[in-house]
Amino acid sequence: MSEANDEHRVHVHRVVTDNTTMLSKLNLCGVRVSKQIARVFALKKYEKFARNCYSTIFALSSGLQPRGNAIAIIRVSGPETIDVIDGLTRGKSQKMLAKTRTAVLCSLYDPQTNDLIDKAIVIYFPSASSYTGEDLCELHVHGSHAVVSSLLEVIGKFNGCRPSEAGEFTKRAFLNGKIDLTEAEGISHLIAAQTTAQRRNALKAVTGVLTQHYDNWRRTLLEIIAYLEANIDFSEDQLLDEEMLNGVVKKATSLKDEINTFLTETTKKSERIIHGLEIAIMGEPNVGKSSLINKLCQRQVSIVSPISGTTRDIVETHLDVGGYAVRICDTAGIKDLSAPLTDVIEEEGIKRAITRAQSVDLIIYVIDGSKDDIETAIENSQKHSQIMKNAACIIFVVNKMDLISDKMVKMWKENKSKQNICILSCKTSEGFEDFIDILTKNIDTLCGQSLNEEAIFSTERHKTHLYKVSENIESGLSHYKKDLAISAHYFREACKELSFITGRISTEDILDVIFKDFCIGK
Ligand SMILES: Nc1nc2c(ncn2[C@@H]2O[C@H](COP(=O)(O)OP(=O)(O)OP(=O)(O)O)[C@@H](O)[C@H]2O)c(=O)[nH]1
Ligand SMILES: [Mg+2]
Structure with a gap:
């Protein structure tokens, strides 16, 4: 296994954080679990994650009709991709490396029997510019059941290769930071889209319009947290800046109103598009x-x-x-x-x-x-x-x-x-x-689906988190006069819930805003 990269370190951090949360929850319920056991749980979870992540996956990405297709596309993604190309094309991987993202006509062979399987178009995508964020290749073959099944069988015999699970290419794209969770959801809705409105709606998530929308809300929350935290730290020997706090309340109230409107009106519109208007x-x-x-x-x-x-x-x-x-x-x-x-x-x-x-x-x-x-x-x-x-x-x-x-x-x-x-x-x-x-x-x-309208793609999962965002802002607002630290805690929780929607959580972001907006000498 190669060295854990930054993404994976972040994942370990998440796993450990998950387990720490689990530990405190169990403790609250009166169940005593040692930190050692929690760490073992965390490592086990990481091992499973790493094993899954480091294998090379393959699958038929196009559909296949009972009587076959004109063309079928098989995708391979992961560290062994180049080896697979090399094995199938009798050592033509150098050609592929020199011509990335270019369609190259190749003969594909079974490396064990030297049998010609098909003449195909092979496209190699290096990790930096692939869908999954890993080395990936697409084999465009003749779409008969015989060609597809032979090729899948042969690829499965390469070391470190296994058939992909449902949605695993997109899951890897998320884990490798190529897309966020809302974009991943959008892709699945785009594939399922049957009407123009469903296609347009899903595209708003796929193209990142929805992420921008959530990111704007998140940025506002980070600003609020930054202001509150600065006052917790600096206010003991200074008077609280009332004007600034009023500004924070105004910002938080209008954000809460916007989220509530989104929950009551906008998500309803999205549901009508996705499930059909009745x-x-x-x-x-x-x-x-x-x-x-x-x-x-x-x-x-x-x-x-x-x-x-x-x-x-x-x-x-x-x-x-x-x-x-x-x-x-x-x-x-x-x-x-x-x-x-x-x-x-x-x-x-x-x-x-x-x-x-x-x-x-x-x-x-x-x-x-x-x-x-x-x-x-x-x-x-x-x-x-x-x-x-x-x-x-x-x-x-x-x-x-x-x-x-x-x-x-x-x-x-x-x-x-x-x-x-x-x-x-x-x-x-x-x-x-x-x-x-x-x-x-x-x-x-x-x-509400004219072309230029606001992003409205939404799912039950988004709604669940958004309700919690709104509740936490409400609690943050009700505590800010009594205790800034408790208030900030609720806003942090709101921010965390919002990050669950896009699949991104980080405390560094909050620190960034504090140092960007405040002079430490103040
Ligand atoms: N002249 C004319 N007759 C119509 C028109 N629309 C429906 N009808 C007739 O009106 C009668 C009732 O039509 P339906 O469509 O069965 O009416 P409905 O409202 O479904 O009736 P129920 O199921 O009994 O409640 C039928 O004989 C139709 O042919 C129309 O535009 N012009
Ligand atoms: Mg009738």
């Missing part, structure tokens, strides 16, 4: 709800019939609307539950529709324009406003436009009693394009 089509029976979902999906998702009460359960499907993933459902027509109902199934259907309406992001409320006059239709919809109050947005669709007189259509269009009213006909498609426009605009707003 839409329910609601309205009274027979107004055309099922006709509308079928029209949106361009297939027969739900049964349509002139019989009132045809849909009796939630019928759900997935859609891509304007580049956003949407989960949309048709529901049973809602009626007053105290009025006479057809049977228990209808009652259950209505209950399910009501429950769903309370959890979705957007409701499309359908009205039969041919049935009632405007006042009655609006009055009827008002009766259901309580059910729909949790939705962030409601779009009113006046359906069956083909059965409405021109005069009535004009009256609906001029009616300003509700925002987001669309008049259309599921039968003739008239008004449908305008409806899609309004729907897309509203989804855009709910997902």
